[in-house]
Amino acid sequence: MIDNLGGVVRGGLLLLALVLLRRFIEWRRAAASVNNLGGFRTLFSERFIWFPFRVAGISPGVQSEENLYRKHKDFEEVGWDIMAGVSFWPNAEVTLSLADPAVIKDVIGARARFPKPMGPYKILLAFGPNLVASEGDEWKRQRKLVAPAFSELMFPTWALRWGTPLMRSFYIASNELQNYMQEMIVARRTAEVKEERHDLFSSLLDANEGFAESGEKLSDTGLLGNVFIFMVAGYETSAHTLAYSFILLALYQEEQEKFYQNIKQTLGDGRTPSYEEFSTLSYSMAVFNETLRLFPPVITIPKQSAEDTSFTTTNAAGEKRTIPVPKGTYVTVHTPGIHNNPKYWEDPDAFKPERFLKDYPRDCFLPFSGGPRGCIGRGFSETESIAVLTLLVARYRVEVRDEPQFAGESFAQRRARLLKSKLSVTL
Ligand code: HEM
Ligand SMILES: *[C@@H]1O[C@H](CO)[C@@H](O)[C@H](O)[C@H]1NC(C)=O
DSSP states (O other): OHHHHHHHHHHHHHHHHHHHHHHHHHHHHHHHHTTTOOSOEEEEOTTOTTSOSOBTTTBOOTTSTHHHHHTTHHHHHHTBSEEEEEEEESSOEEEEEEOOHHHHHHHHHOTTTSOOOSGGGGGGGTTSOOSTTOOHHHHHHHHHHHGGGOOOOSSOHHHHHHSOHHHHHHHHHHHHHHHHHHHHHHHHHHOSSOOOOOSHHHHHHHHHHHTTTTTOOOOHHHHHHHHHHHHHHHHHHHHHHHHHHHHHHHHOHHHHHHHHHHHHHHHTTTOOOOGGGGGGOHHHHHHHHHHHHHSOSOOEEEEEOSSOEEEEEEBTTOOEEEEEEOTTOEEEEEHHHHHTOTTTSSSTTSOOGGGGGSOOOGGGOOTTOOGGGSOTTHHHHHHHHHHHHHHHHHHOOOOOOOOGGGTTOOHHHHHHHHHOOOOOOOO
16 A cells, blocks of 8 residues: 555645656757747746736746836846747746847837737727737728727636626626727717718728628627727826826926927917927927837837747847747747837936937837837827827926935935836736
């Protein structure tokens, strides 16, 4: 009996050892497939978003705020403008993070060669199919239908209903949101008097009706899905960028003063600018851009290689290195890395809106991604944000409130306190 038990335990351990050995060999092979390029070597993949923290050996935390602070530093440690994260679980897999403008241009410009991996986007299907969480023909259809206007959940429903208080409130909120969106659609459709509205929601409904004849209309869940995605993709990104702008302007009073003088000069008597005048507000746009450079709301843009290919990148000494990219390799644009790459940006840590009024490295500024899958809401966001920034700074001075408990802090401490960030979707 005891002998038998010992045998079973020994057998089990042997089996486990074999599984681990096999995975270890796969892991070594994965690293070798990209010529053992440096980068994170961790248990979890960075695509394992339920553990978005950086812990050495465990998780790279690429989706965490750590990257807003590390900026280009991890690339400097690796020595190249591409780094290779190799993970062990659930599979041995490689993710190449990119901070090289030429390689990024190639990747975001080629939708068929570098499609989006759909796994991480499933959570966005909560209210129906939509533009962000689709690929291939479905994406083409969605993009076409949505353009003129400018589910499974991460947890099963029973888990949400009976889960923790947070999960329950998520469940209630998402039901209410769904009902509210549905009511809005019905109300606009059945309105006796058609109001002239120019908001994004009405435009989406109108655009959709416009496609009725071709039979390509979005279904009601397709409409819901896109209304939801406009809120998620459009609301937090713009709101948080504006919040960062005001914090930066409050910290850098001399920059705020230059901005204010520029508005006074452009708009003279403090009147409200018209839409046609937006092109004259390039200083406001520069403030907005400089904020997005330092605090991009989207810090990784995931893609996957659809074929065997290769990338060539450089190090600080200007030497070249070619990295093989086998089909299936995950590839991600590392926005903080490219936005702070000292090879292309002078004094990248500084808040200097004026850098955008000169010749700046356009291929190193990608807060909205680019190419065919670039942000469809970019113009919308630029317009609303510039309106808010300009009108507020024209009328008010933004300052950091004096609070006795922070009286003795240095500028660096104050800056760190006010800009301390936590990445999450609060909506
Ligand atoms: C500061 C503001 C914004 C930033 C930084 C931003 C950034 C981005 C980025 C980086 C992508 C590409 C995502 C990826 O490839 O994984 C994207 C896509 C998208 N954005 Fe935005 N966005 C902003 C505002 C908006 C607004 C206001 C809307 C709509 C009202 C919007 C709607 C979308 C949609 C629908 C997509 C998916 C496009 C597609 O896959 O074809 N965004 N955005
Ligand atoms: C701001 O960035 C956008 C790209 O997102 C660019 O098209 C625009 O010219 C920039 N403008 C200024 C003034 O910085």
